[in-house]
Every structure is written in C-alpha cells, then in structure tokens.
Amino acid sequence: MKVLFDNRKIAGHLAALFAVSVWGTTFISSKILLRSFEPVEILIIRFVIGLAALFVVRPGRLKLTDHKQEIYYILTGLTGVTLYYLLENIALTFTFASNVGVIISTAPFFTAVLLHFFLKDKEPLGWAFFVGFVVALAGIALISFNGTQFHLSPAGDLLTVGAAICWGFYSLFLKKVNSFGYPTILNTRRIFLWGIIFMVPMGFVMGFRPDIRKIAEPVNLLNFLFLGICACAVCFVVWNFAVREIGAIKTSIYIYLSPAITVFASAILLKEPVTGMMLAGTAFALAGLLISEIKPSKR
Numbered sequence: 277m278k279v280l281f282d283n284r285k286i287a288g289h290l291a292a293l294f295a296v297s298v299w300g301t302t303f304i305s306s307k308i309l310l311r312s313f314e315p316v317e318i319l320i321i322r323f324v325i326g327l328a329a330l331f332v333v334r335p336g337r338l339k340l341t342d343h344k345q346e347i348y349y350i351l352t353g354l355t356g357v358t359l360y361y362l363l364e365n366i367a368l369t370f371t372f373a374s375n376v377g378v379i380i381s382t383a384p385f386f387t388a389v390l391l392h393f394f395l396k397d398k399e400p401l402g403w404a405f406f407v408g409f410v411v412a413l414a415g416i417a418l419i420s421f422n423g424t425q426f427h428l429s430p431a432g433d434l435l436t437v438g439a440a441i442c443w444g445f446y447s448l449f450l451k452k453v454n455s456f457g458y459p460t461i462l463n464t465r466r467i468f469l470w471g472i473i474f475m476v477p478m479g480f481v482m483g484f485r486p487d488i489r490k491i492a493e494p495v496n497l498l499n500f501l502f503l504g505i506c507a508c509a510v511c512f513v514v515w516n517f518a519v520r521e522i523g524a525i526k527t528s529i530y531i532y533l534s535p536a537i538t539v540f541a542s543a544i545l546l547k548e549p550v551t552g553m554m555l556a557g558t559a560f561a562l563a564g565l566l567i568s569e570i571k572p573s574k575r
Contacts, residue, residue: 412564
C-alpha cells in the first residue's frame, strides 16, 4: 500500500512537469498561427479541438450524483479556461511579454493563499513555500527581462495579475471538483465545455471570424492539432490528475519552470541565443521549485 501511494505521488509530480514542459513550448505554435489568426480565434479553436479529442477518448455522458455539483464545473471552466486565457491574451496587447511572463508566475502564490483561506482541509503551507516563491520569481525576472528594464504598464500588468488570480481560483474549484470522485478525463471534458460556452460570446465580440480555408492549410492545421490535443486535452487531463495526487499548491509550483522551458525551447527550435543571465535565471527558478518542495515542520 505504501509503495502504491508513493508511486502515485511520483506520477503526480511527473504529470505536473510534463504539462508545464508542453505549455512552455506552445508559444512556437501560437507564433506561427498569429500570422493568420487573431488570438481569440486561436484560443477558441484549440479548446474546441481539445474538447472533441476528449469526447473521442472518453465518449458518454458524465452523470452527476448531485446537480449542485454543476456550479463547481461552471466556476472551474469560467476561471481556468475563459477568464485566465482571455485576460492573459488581452494583457499582451497592453504590456510587454516580459511583464506578463513574470507576473503570471505569481499564480502559485495566489493558489496557496486562496486554498489556505477557503478550504477546511488546508494544504500545509510554511516558510519554504514563500522563500521558494521569492527565489523563483527572481529567476523568472532574470529570464524574462534579460538585461532590459522593467516598464510599468498599469492596464496590462493589472490584467495579468487578474489572470494569475483566476488561475488560483481555478485551482481552488478544481480541488472541489476532484473531490467528487469522477474520472479525470470526464471532469476535464466538462470543464472545457463550460469554458467554451463562456468563451464563444466573448470571442464574437472580440472578432472571432476564422477562415476555414486557412485552418485547413497543413501548417496551421498541425499547429492547431498540437495546441488542441496535446496542450489542451492531454495537458489539462494530466495537470488535473497531478492536482488530485499531490495537491493544488505543489502542482502549481511547477509553473516556476515554464519560462525556463520556453528559453531552452527557443534555443533548440528557433536557434535563439541563451545568455548567462538566462542560465542564472533558470538556476534560480529550479532552486525556488526545490525549496518550495521542502515539507513544513509540524511544529
């Protein structure tokens, strides 16, 4: 029993690492698709593809034992799919990508605070988490700015903070959804469905008018399939599994590694240079992750 327990914990950590590793490379596909599509078009299409993929993998209807549970699926889809991604995309039109990269990495902090105050079965939270958060954020700042100056942009920066807070609420509601005991794929599928329901009306207001012929072009189609199947369907399922196995706080800590993964993906796939400051930032981000994993003393 102990061995099984430990193996599931290890699987949870590996799942979180896998999801963050994929999410750290999605910018390449997004960069290609932005030549032909608006950000909101990419967002809606990728989640529709993800939802379709989950239906293929796990067809059938999720029957809730209590209709009151639906409110948590609605809130999870609204915060983690609709608001998080829309706020992040809109923020990029008002502020620098480097600002967004640093500010969005505060999501683990908001996750920890929200879970600590709103859940009865609080996840342990000690000095190590806060020290690790500061160290990791310093590393992410080194990676994101890489010698450039920080420029305040109140509208964009506040929108990014809002996105980080939404991810914290998503983690809070997801923990409740996981407590219902339904299969992870069915949970994720229902969350996607509600996210898309909220996203589509906003999308049309923001200019959702995709060209089917452009979607069908091989390069665009392959990138949409990667974003929809791998980055959405697969990664959200394994992320939700990680939250179930190791907790929302420990899972969210892996977000610290996302900017570092982006740097190395850029170096390998786009041949972009890696500077000493980026390497130092990666070391800090990894150190912050390891420090945050230290178990708090019972005292």
